[in-house]
Every structure is written in C-alpha cells, then in structure tokens.
Amino acid sequence: MYVCLCVGVTDRDIESAVSDGARSWRAVREATGCAGQCGKCACTGKQVMREAISREFEMEPDLAYAV
Template sequence: MYVCLCLGVTNEAVAEAVAAGARTTRHVAQACGAGSECGRCRRTVRSIIDAMHHTPRTARPRRESRA
C-alpha cells in the first residue's frame, strides 16, 4: 500500500526504514522520503513506527484556555 503519494513510498519501504533504525518521522523521511514533501502521510508513518516498536503515543494533554 502506498503511504506517501507524493513520492510513491509504500508501507514496506517505511517498515524497512524503521527496521533499519528510524525512530521518528524525520528519520523515516531521511531514509525513504515518506513525509518529506506535503506531510499528509506523517500520521501513517508515525503509526507504522509505533506499531513496530509497540509504543503507542499517548494523547497530548489539552491546553487550558486562558480567559
């Protein structure tokens, strides 16, 4: 399946980059290009990284609005 349509990068290519040591979306972009153009695929890339390392990201804390 294509993850990055801009560069035609597949989930297999992203998984290979992660297996080779990429731990962030920036590392993956440097390794295979996914996420280096428009950035729409970065969430999917992050999901692949998390799945391969079994470390799901926690939700960001909500910012309190200042009144």
C-alpha cells in the same frame, strides 16, 4: 499499502527503515522521503512507524537474562 503518494513510499519502506535502525519520525523521513512534499501522509506514516518499532521491540530478546 502506499503511505505517501507524492514520493511513492509504502508501509514496507517505512518498516524497512525501522528494521535498519530508524527510531524517530525524522530518521524515517530522511530514509524514505515520506511526508517531504505535501505532508498529508505524516499521520499514517507515524502510525506505521510506531507499529513497526513495537514489533521490533517484541522481537528483541531481553539481554539482561541469559537464556
């Protein structure tokens, strides 16, 4: 789904930025260019980022305990 029409950023672009290590909206904006022009996509972009970060934390194993 397109999140930012001005720059052509998709939800997958945001998810990719998160999987590459972006953990803040600023980092996602710098990596994708999302919300750099009109800014109307910021709310949707932040929500996509939060969901992607949540999925990343669900996938990371708990390193405090050996498996």
